[in-house]
Amino acid sequence: MNSTRHEEFREYMADRGPALLRAATRLTRDRGEAEDLLQAALAKTYLAWDRITDRAAIDGYVRRAMVNTQISWWRRRKLEIYPTDELPDRPVDDHTRRSELHDALGRALRRLPERQRLTVMLRYYEDMSEAEIARVLGVSIGTVKSTVSRAMSKLRDDFSWGDEPPPPPAAR
Structure with a gap:
């Protein structure tokens, strides 16, 4: 049972990973953060894999997990950001x-x-x-x-x- 679950999940990630990464990139606007976000959402999905009975709804589950995780990270980061007089080294995005x-x-x-x-x-x-x-x-x-x-x-x-x-x- 566990190896079947693992194989199903691996196939899902291989099949839908690129599309989900693009969705994560649209949420975060940063490739590195998007990869972290997708990994966190997929970890949550893997833990809930046996509870997801409608396999057609998996993309929705992962996307909802990404949105919820992104909101949590945003709230946590909001508390960690302080104003500064120094300007960033990177150019500002248009x-x-x-x-x-x-x-x-x-x-x-x-x-x-x-x-x-x-x-x-x-x-x-x-x-x-x-x-x-x-x-x-x-x-x-x-x-x-x-x-x-x-x-x-x-x-x-x-x-x-x-x-x-x-x-x-x-x-x-």
Whole structure:
């Protein structure tokens, strides 16, 4: 029983680890902290593995564990941070520019047809393979490849205009 649990968990980590690490990175905005956060959440998940009866809900369990752990770490760190007259050696990150790009990408994704948006989200946000996406959507791998290709082409068109707004869709 214990070795089966261990193998199931190892397979889950190998399969979903990269996507979960991206989610952790979005929470922490730091790769090192994201790795620590994911490791802590996976440790909690491993301890609860036998209690999770719905295997489709494991990602949600891990993400909730990451959010709860991040909140705990944030509260603890908040007590440890004191104002100082010294400036950090690292340059300050431009959160405004990153936020603008994130918003622009969100708008561009929403403009895609539903199937294209879904394939891009599954491929790049959930880190699913083309075969997995084909199985989930009930289409061929070739359909997945061409759909992702068309979606990425549209997204590139949306972002190729630099500082100028893109022309209306009819003018393209």
